[in-house]
Amino acid sequence: MPITRRHLLATAPALMAPALLSHAGGARAADGALTVGLIPSEDSRAMIANSQAMMDMLSRSLGMPVKPFVAADYNGVIEALRSRRLDVAYLGPFSYVLGASVANIEAFAVAETKKAGRTNYHSLIVAHKDSGIRTLADLKGRSFAFVDPTSTSGHLFPKAGLLKAGFDPDKAFGRVIFSGSHDSNAVAVQNRKIDAVAIADRILDSAIAKGQARREDLVVVWKSDPIPESPTVWRKDLDPQLKKRVQAAFLEVKDIPWSDQGLLNGFHPTNDAAYDVIRETARVLKLDLRGMK
CATH class of the missing domain: 3.40.190.10 (Periplasmic binding protein-like II)
Structure with missing residues (x-):
């Protein structure tokens, strides 16, 4: 089976976890709310209900309303980031590298669950x-x-x-x-x-x-060498002060259910270089990240 961008995005390891998106510009900014999107791994209404603890914690930290929104799939997330309709997203390791090859995005946080007790696996x-x-x-x-x-x-x-x-x-x-x-x-x-x-x-x-x-x-x-867990990313062109607030808000989130992965210990800072091991693997496999459709 050929490996395509659609296949990798659709089946990235983070597929069963919530994909977190925010919209800090455009029409939604006018009502003072942060919009958070979810990649559905279950019924969309159940997904929204199960994400409420995350929404509430982010809202308290940011001091503004946070509203969930169910997105269709990772392909839509990448395109929305590229077109600047979304600002922050939770992506799988390969989907992040693929997204970074076509969109102006950067990893800034990574989750750790209590069960894993780390931000990487092998x-x-x-x-x-x-x-x-x-x-x-x-x-x-x-x-x-x-x-x-x-x-x-x-x-x-x-x-x-x-x-x-x-x-x-x-x-x-x-x-x-x-x-x-x-x-x-x-x-x-x-x-x-x-x-x-x-x-x-x-x-x-x-x-x-x-x-x-x-x-x-x-x-x-x-x-294998350590494989980094799925990152939370933002558009590089976000306002620097907004970036600080968003990262601080994520780093305060902890002790809540994290989709099917168990209880969340919390988020840790990360950066784009942490995912170079993914790019090296793509090179060994001769995957053309920019050429994938």
């Missing part, structure tokens, strides 16, 4: 201990499961890692499948239905906690 290649696989070279001729063609930690990062190690995943494996989910990969490698799999470390931890896999039965063959 992609792993894992095999069953009884498979005899201990190194990437041992994968030659074996069966392998990625997650989805557009999964950051379930395909793009492990594929780039294999290529950088001199292992051609398009030719060297005996059989390659896309399982469709990280959980499926955990179960498949535990039950020796597949020789080795790609999986996010936090999802492997969750699968082990749920009894789907046993850590003592598995061998980590490869581990």
